[in-house]
Amino acid sequence: MQIDLSGKSALVTGSTAGIGFAIARGLQEAGATVVINGRTEASVDAALAKLGGTARGRAIDLGTADGARELVALEPSFDVVVNNLGIFQPLDFFATDDAIWDRHWQVNVMSGVRIARAYLPGMAARGWGRMLFLSSESAFNIPVEMIHYGVSKTADVSLARGLAKRMAGTGVTVNSILPGPTLSEGVAEMLKSETAAGKSLAEAGADFVKAHRPTSLIRRPATVEEVASMAVYLASPQASATTGAALRVDGGTIDFIN
Structure with missing residues (x-):
């Protein structure tokens, strides 16, 4: 299978390292023009130096509404958006205060809500687009040591499913990926x-x-490249019949059939 994303623009949030960076690299290797994102100029510049090519970066905190507005003002349109930004913090439920719950909700869920609200209408108007959400096997195997994180990742799966329904018939697909x-x-x-x-x-x-x-x-x-391969496929024209799905790259960790 030859995936060709030439002429497509792609945003990967939270992509200066880890899975996000691997996805950005994979999309660029498939021909897309990629924008990476991180919170600091230093991290973005370092990632761009590693990535090379035509990629550009935006040092913006997308865990805030102001950050989302800033990004959209600078980058008004994308063909592919990968909502990879996320945080986790192991902590017992009874030690997890409202501030920690709210921070996980803002970064792990609301960042994707705002990005989707900004970019999906343009994709629909053009009749083609790909919106991806990086969830986790923790969406179904809620980790007892960070229940707050698991809840936010379950929300990401629900968000992607709901948006896929909302975009039905537009040529835009919306899916979530569940790494282990x-x-x-x-x-x-x-x-x-x-x-x-x-x-x-x-x-x-x-x-x-x-x-x-x-x-x-x-x-x-898994390796970050193994997870990135799923994202690149879902961003491709070949994945046009896959939408509203939660696709697992969890090594079989989730113990049910779907």
Whole structure:
């Protein structure tokens, strides 16, 4: 299969590292003109230096309404939008105050709501578009150590499904992607004590999955490239019959058939 996104413009939010950066790279390699996003000029500049090509960057905090308005003023139109921006914070439910719940809701859910509200009408007017939401297997396997995060990721799946219905018949597809444990920079940092003790990152990741996601069938974390491949496919013309779906790149962690 040859995916060709030549002539298409693409935004990937929260894309200076990890899964977001891998998606941006994959879209650019498929021919799209890519805009990456991060909160600081330094992180955006560093990511652009790694990415190369024709990509450009916007250092804007999209976890706020003001940030969304700023981005839309600078970048009024996209053919492909990947709502990848997200945060997580392991914390017991009874220690999780309203501020933490609200921050996860604003960043993980409302950022996508605002971006979708801004860019979907233009896609519909042109008769073609792709809107993706990076959810998580935690949307269904709610992690007891961060219930607030799981709830926000369930909301992302619902948002994508609802928007797919809203855009029915327009030529615009809306889907969510559910990664499982993935060897991003954030996970590598979380496993730092294990790797400092002599384990390789791959070994530490596999041990984490076996201990904390025992239903995983691949028994290891995914790579960011494996998750990005799903996003690039969903952004492609070849995925025109896939919409309203929650597609799993979870290594079989979610223990039900769908």
